[in-house]
Amino acid sequence: MRRIINFPHTMWISQYTVRFAFNEVISQENFQAVQKFNWFLQKNLQHKLVETVASYHTVTAYIHQKIDIKCLQKQWLAMQMSTTNEEIPSRHLQIPICYDEEFALDMQRVMDYTRLTYEEVKVMHISKAYLVYLIGFLPGFPYLGDLHEQLFVPRLKKPRKSVSASSVGIGGAQTGIYPLDSPGGWNIIGKTPFTLFDVHEKNSFLFSLGDHVQFYEITKQEYSEIKSKGV
Missing domain, CATH: 2.40.100.10 (Cyclophilin-like)
Known part of the structure; x- marks a missing residue:
């Protein structure tokens, strides 16, 4: 059965800085969700994105254009429902x-x-x-x-x-x-x-x-x- 990861809690730090937070737990399962979401932002925001900074349970996105959070939520769900399973690079x-x-x-x-x-x-x-x-x-x-x-x-x-x-x-x-x-x-x-x-x-x-x-x-x-x- 496909595991659906809920969209993280969203908090605007400034006009062009937004933080996405998962459960405040240090675990490999939680970190995998962070990694997946970090990759998702880099892929879907593209030219709107300056950079992302990921940590134990959060991903902070620095942007130079406004983004639509509701649109991102739909894209996040659609990506997880997709049959395509793209591997996140890891060394x-x-x-x-x-x-x-x-x-x-x-x-x-x-x-x-x-x-x-x-x-x-x-x-x-x-x-x-x-x-x-x-x-x-x-x-x-x-x-x-x-x-x-x-x-x-x-x-x-x-x-x-x-x-x-x-x-x-x-x-x-x-x-x-x-x-x-x-x-x-x-x-x-x-x-x-x-x-x-x-x-x-x-x-x-x-x-x-x-x-x-x-x-x-x-x-x-x-x-x-x-x-x-x-x-």
Whole structure:
């Protein structure tokens, strides 16, 4: 039976900014609805659209011409009733991580809180494929979920003044990677040799909304070798 997703709640932020909100729940099912609606807006608004910004449960559309919400509602329903099933583009990325003690600044805190061993934390962290729910906080910072429940650890009570770029952290139900040197309160458990943000590249961000990410462990030597290649 075809699942019909209700049209999201509509709220005008300004004359040329409108926000569409689904249920305020962080889940893959809810995010799939967001992704589908984001793609729908890009396809149907076209020349009226400046850009869309999607997050956990909302899509904000920036427009330069007036749009007809009732017309969009009809198009949304018609698209879902159509027999044509168009796939929303999605990438599957393999990201190396070094969990060496030099990079895993908060591993002891994580072990104390979870009562897991160093090895168990690593194995659990790489055992799941993660979904990029949101890009934010810093340019290219990916909010990845869903973290294994046994790795749910509160963020630091006192954030660090500086976390080095490419550090991998966990906080609450999510894991993420710092794209730049910045303050931060996530529990740092490793580091990737990959560069997440490069303003000089055509595609500045390594990650995109909706990507599927699988981590794998590398040694410190492998980290240095990859880093020297400037990936």
